Amino acid sequence: MARYLFTVWPFVGHINPFMSVALALKARGHEVAFYTSESTRAVVEPQGVVLFPFRHLHEEPIWAAVQAAETRATLGWHSPRLLLRAFRDWLAGTLPEQVADIREIVDEWRPDVIVTETGMWGPIVVLGETAPVPVAILTTLMGCLIPGPEAPPGGPGLPSPRNFRTRLLAKAVTKLGDVLAIGVRREVNRVRAANGLPPMESSVNAHMAKLPLYLIPSVREIDYDRHDLPPSVHYVGPCIWNKVQDAPAPAWLDRLPTDRPWVHVTEGTAHFQEPVVLKAAARGLADLPMQVVLTTGSQRDPDELGLGPIAPNIRVERWVSHSDLLPRCSVLVTTGGAGTVLTALQLGVPLIIVPTHWDKPDNARRVVEAGAGLRLTPRRCTPEGLRAAVERVLTEPSFRAQARRIAGIMAEHPGPDGAAALLESLAERSPNAARPATTLVH
Secondary structure (H helix, E strand, O other): OOEEEEEOOOOHHHHHHHHHHHHHHHHOOOEEEEEEOHHHHHHHHHHOOEEEEOOOOOOHHHHHHHHHHHHOOOOOOOOHHHHHHHHHHHHHOOHHHHHHHHHHHHHHHOOOEEEEOOOOHHHHHHHHHHOOOOEEEEOOOOOOOOOOOOOOOOOOOOOOOOOHHHHHHHHHHHHHHHHHOHHHHHHHHHHHHHOOOOOOOOOHHHHHHHOOEEEEOOOHHHOOOOOOOOOOEEEOOOOOOOOOOOOOOOHHHHHOOOOOOEEEEEOOOOOOOOOHHHHHHHHHOOOOOOEEEEEOOOOOOHHHOOOOOOOOOEEEEOOOOHHHHHHHOOEEEEOOOHHHHHHHHHOOOOEEEOOOOOOHHHHHHHHHHOOOEEEOOHHHOOHHHHHHHHHHHHHOHHHHHHHHHHHHHHHOOOOHHHHHHHHHHHHOOOOOOOOOOOOOOO
């Protein structure tokens, strides 16, 4: 039996894939703990997972930075100033507190492996070189952040660098990003120096290549078909978990008409913006020969979103489990969160992505390059633009065919069990293996 410490930010789209792998490890007889927010206790502990909440780390600046960056990203383009401020205050600014918290847990609970997400930089840039146990990455993203010649720089959703023009564009954006991130890297190196480490000679993303294991809950075919990555990188396939996955499907689903295609429209779980996609769908898909299921998110009241009159062919709910709804759908319209996109592709459902912020433009680009859907910019997400996109995906069979091709590839990957097996191999080499552990009050 081994112990695994998962360090993850308390966002739903981050907790869920981590929990899928954590439960796979538990099923194999191991102990698992999460280092994350106290607010997740009601989700984490019922799964038999130990929770070590943030102690030194204060969450308020994190949520402020995220909200500020997302609020200004409605039109699909982050304010570079706000984005860099978010990275500086959130990812780099919390480094000392992350390191202090995790070191206390490592010293007392004695995990064999630390498993971190790509946005939790403390294990990546400090503990990976100073902790007594190995650090592995389990990304919450659809692709690998380690830079290479076969992938564009992350962020704006650039095309893959396959010809002279796109390679030149990728190099230019990479150079610009390096210049803009000087302040962030300076903060990272200040923390490294305080921990007796030399300055990084590369970006944080490039530094990730030095860790012994990098797990991607996706497949190579929707990560630009990359073959330029180190052997530490493994595509394990989707790692999907839903905390209410055993609950019965809502009865109203069976009452909806089945003689027409179903279209699901969602903006995900976190909302700091105008409901651009929902408004376009409510107007643009009204009274068409399709059944539309529109979800607003559990934290938003549909009556307060200004969706206007709702046509008879549109059903509005706050939330529906994708495991119940998506198998019945012909198209998914989404802003492009990784978990939502991967769930749809795993089921062979083509997508229309209206990307807004963070990794969503990149996710949209991956889907488009795989032929499994369309990208519609927020500026073009008008009722007319969204209607045309939905009708095209419904009538052109290639989108469905490519989505099903990706689903078949995903089915050949081991998912959470494969990630657990790779983590077991890493734990066998851990200095903490077979060492006694003490109980840490949490």
